[in-house]
Amino acid sequence: MEGKIETADKKVLVDIVKLAQKRGLKGKLGGWKEFLNSYDKKFGASMSDPSKRSHEILAAFLNTFSKEEDLKRLVQLTLQHPLYPLDYSFSSIDEEWIVINLKNKSKVMKSTAMVAVDCEMVLCEDGTEALVKVCVVDHNLEVKLNQLVKPDKEIADYRTEITGISSQDLEAVTCSLADIQKSMKKLLPKGTILVGHSLHSDLRVLKLDYVRVVDTAYIFQSLDGSIHRRPSLNRLCQAVLGHEVREKGAPHNCLDDARAAMNLVLARIKHGVDREFPIPLIEEHVSESEMAKLLLHKIPNTVDNETLHKIVLGDFKIEVKPSRKGQGEYYTALAVFRNQQEADDAYENVQGSKLKDTNGLPQKRVTFRLSSGMTVNIFVRKMATNEPNDRTPSKRALQMDEAVDASKKAKMDPKIEEDALTSFGKGDTEAHLNEIEELNQRLKQSEMEIESLRKQLTQKDFEITMLHKLVSSLKKR
The missing domain is CATH 1.10.260 (434 Repressor (Amino-terminal Domain))
Structure with missing residues (x-):
């Protein structure tokens, strides 16, 4: 057509x-x-x-009248994403949550209505997050909801530099989470699609369980093919729409973010949902002052600063990093050192398993036992992104690099190979090159096995999540 x-x-x-x-x-x-x-x-x-x-x-x-179900496809892309079972498993559902059931499936699947949502959260004294503002727009970017919300808990941190909201802004506010839930229920009739960026965080703070969603963090593919990247809204808008949502360091604007998420979906539809849309994820510049820090994330709220100083050794200050869209059970912090060398040394001394984060950057997972007997994990990562190790290479390592480079160029100039082997030692070179090749083969095999296990685990998690949602839906009826 x-x-x-x-x-x-x-x-x-x-x-x-x-x-x-x-x-x-x-x-x-x-x-x-x-x-x-x-x-x-x-x-x-x-x-x-x-x-x-x-x-x-x-x-x-x-x-737009084509029978190709573009929006249905975007919903499927969200539901089938490998991170969906992990992000959208709301294990802490309680009596304050509402579940919006989709009864008439035939009408629901034909619905092309869309609304986009974005929320702002504050940190409460009990370590959880609470909703303080919510904005909803339709596909024409017209405002359907723009409301401040009064949390029912004591607030520990308003995160004003991020949310743009202070205690004075909430003094006269009477709107509650329950009021917002009623409004959201009215905005999601008969299968209306809910759009958002890292939408699971908004649903969690709204205490709303809804399955017909499109997550803009899932529906674009990075040029390197990584499916585990969650690009920031700012980076995604710059790559897809050609402009940022906000200047660096500026507070978030809830309404702008909701409109940005909707614009991203419209751009995806305009391009063609079933056509590949790889995007360059623009790397943010990391200054030297930021490099002299270690990022500590996924820290359980039960872990205090004293415990962090036992895990990361050295002379540093702890700065708790405000998280606009955290999970409530964890927090993030920065270990700030006097210089880059001290930060590097501290990272090398961290006793943990070497892994990579969702952006492919090296980090360490530290597993330890609390005084309560509970076993927990935290992750430690360097801020520098240009070199995985950020260490000054030894003289022998430099010699090895030169020998490997010489080996690559040997076909072009045999004299180069002869000189390199003479300076390093022919026997040593061959032995080390064979060792490197063997290690590379073992590494590739390990990566293939890990990827296979990861896929199996993801599939199992997805099946469990779907069963959980089905049981929850049946209980609500």
Whole structure:
């Protein structure tokens, strides 16, 4: 259908669009005028006469009536993502949670209505997070909900530098979480798709269980093919939309973030859901002052500063890092050292398993037992991203690198190989090159085995999660 529309005569397209207007027909982005407002930001619906619009815009509107279920596909991409079972397993569901059941499945699956949500959270004294602001927009970016919320717990940190909200802003607020849940239920009728970036964090603080979702952190693929990256909203907007949501260091704007998430989904639909959309994830610059720190994350709330100083040795200050979208059970902190060398030494002395984080950066997992007898893990990572080890190479390591480089160039210039072998020792070189090759083969084999186990675990987690949701849904009926 799409190919026929693209090549159709403009007069035919104009007649079809006029007929759609007359009958009040709506595509995935609404009627003709609604479509113009979202598709053509420059003119919008101010020039709504179809005969005055370009062939491209007419074809794009008619393609919104295509039977290809783009939105359904985006929901599937979210549900099938390897991180979904881990992120969306809300194990702490209690009586304050609401579960929105989708009863009439045939009507639900046909719904093309969309709303995007974004929330701001504060840290409470009991270590959990509470909702303080929520914004919802529709596919035209029109505001459907923009509300401050009064938490029912004592607040330990307003995170004003991130949320932009202070205690004074909440003094006259009477809206509760229960009020917001009622509003959200009204905004999600008959299968409306809920959009958000790292949406699981918003659902968790809203205490809302809903399955027809599109997570913008899942629906774009990085150029390196990694499926475990969760790009920040700012990076994603810069890569896909060509602009950032906010300047670095500026507080978050809940409304801007909700609109950004919706714009990302619209961009994905416009590009073609089933077409590959690899994006370059722009690396953020890391200054020298930031490099003289270690990142400690996934720290259970039961772990205090004294315990952290036992895990990471050295002279440093602990800075708890405000988390806008944390899980409530954990927090993140920075170990700030006087210089880069001290930070490097401290990292090398951390006793833990060497792993990689979701961005592929090296880190260490430290497992230890608390005084209560509970066994917990925390992760320690260096801030520098350009070199995995960030250590000055030894003289022998430099010699090895030179020998390996010489071996690669040997076909081009045999004299280079002879000189390199003479300076390093032919026997030593061959032995070490063989050792390196053997280690590389073993490493590749280990990585393949780990990836296979990871896939099996992910599948099992997904099956358990689906069963959990099914049981929860049956209990609510």
